[in-house]
Amino acid sequence: NAGVTQTPKFQVLKTGQSMTLQCAQDMNHEYMSWYRQDPGMGLRLIHYSVGAGITDQGEVPNGYNVSRSTTEDFPLRLLSAAPSQTSVYFCASSSPGDRGRLPQHFGDGTRLSIL
Amino acid sequence: GDSVTQMEGPVTLSEEAFLTINCTYTATGYPSLFWYVQYPGEGLQLLLKATKADDKGSNKGFEATYRKETTSFHLEKGSVQVSDSAVYFCALKSGGSNYKLTFGKGTLLTVNP
Numbered sequence: 001n002a003g004v005t006q007t008p009k010f011q012v013l014k015t016g017q018s019m020t021l022q023c024a025q026d027m028n029h030e031y032m033s034w035y036r037q038d039p040g041m042g043l044r045l046i047h048y049s050v051g052a053g054i055t056d057q058g059e060v061p062n063g064y065n066v067s068r069s070t071t072e073d074f075p076l077r078l079l080s081a082a083p084s085q086t087s088v089y090f091c092a093s094s095s096p097g098d099r100g101r102l103p104q105h106f107g108d109g110t111r112l113s114i115l
Numbered sequence: 116g117d118s119v120t121q122m123e124g125p126v127t128l129s130e131e132a133f134l135t136i137n138c139t140y141t142a143t144g145y146p147s148l149f150w151y152v153q154y155p156g157e158g159l160q161l162l163l164k165a166t167k168a169d170d171k172g173s174n175k176g177f178e179a180t181y182r183k184e185t186t187s188f189h190l191e192k193g194s195v196q197v198s199d200s201a202v203y204f205c206a207l208k209s210g211g212s213n214y215k216l217t218f219g220k221g222t223l224l225t226v227n228p
Contacts, residue, residue: 004158033216040220041220042221043204043218045215058215090158090159092159103161104161104216106158107158109157109158
């Protein structure tokens with residue numbers, strides 16, 4: 001049972017560099033989301049997708065892009081890394097069943113430092 | 116908009132002590148409520164959930180009851196163990212929006228032997 005797989009687990013970047021955080025799920029979930037976790041702030045939604053080809057912005061989308069070409073994958077791109085993007089990033093997925101009451105499943109996170 | 120207010124931490128307890136972590140919420144409609152746990156260096160795991168008023172979620176000795184009248188979902192455990200040391204997040208999902216959880220800020224629990 002792989003569940004939600006995130007890579008890499010750790011990454012250090014220099015300001016201005018770009019990179020892609022990978023997220024894959026093998027549960028055939030339609031819904032996928034990206035969150036960032038910062039000390040004392042809980043988790044905040046960056047972008048989400050309700051199905052292949054459909055994405056939308058969350059609370060804190062600036063500086064990030066996403067795409068959803070397949071049901072399984074939902075990569076998050078940092079276009080030009082900034083120190084304010086130093087954070088732990090979590091990908092989550094869920095099924096639309098049970099009228100929206102099903103929980104989200106989370107990956108183990110990517111710890112990203114921007115120097 | 117939706118919001119979750121969680122008891123500020125950190126909380127430090129001795130083994131076998133009683134635990135309560137308070138959580139209150141503001142939401143439109145009838146949200147589903149969740150507690151997630153994050154062990155050091157790991158991702159979030161669902162601990163328990165409740166999807167309608169008066170439901171009680173329970174798992175691993177933890178319990179929480181969905182109280183619509185007080186808009187609360189407090190987490191309790193009768194006897195904590197060292198292995199319960201973690202960060203606990205209260206979260207809600209409202210309006211059938213399966214893509215978005217609204218989280219509290221998290222409460223760090225440390226249990227000493």
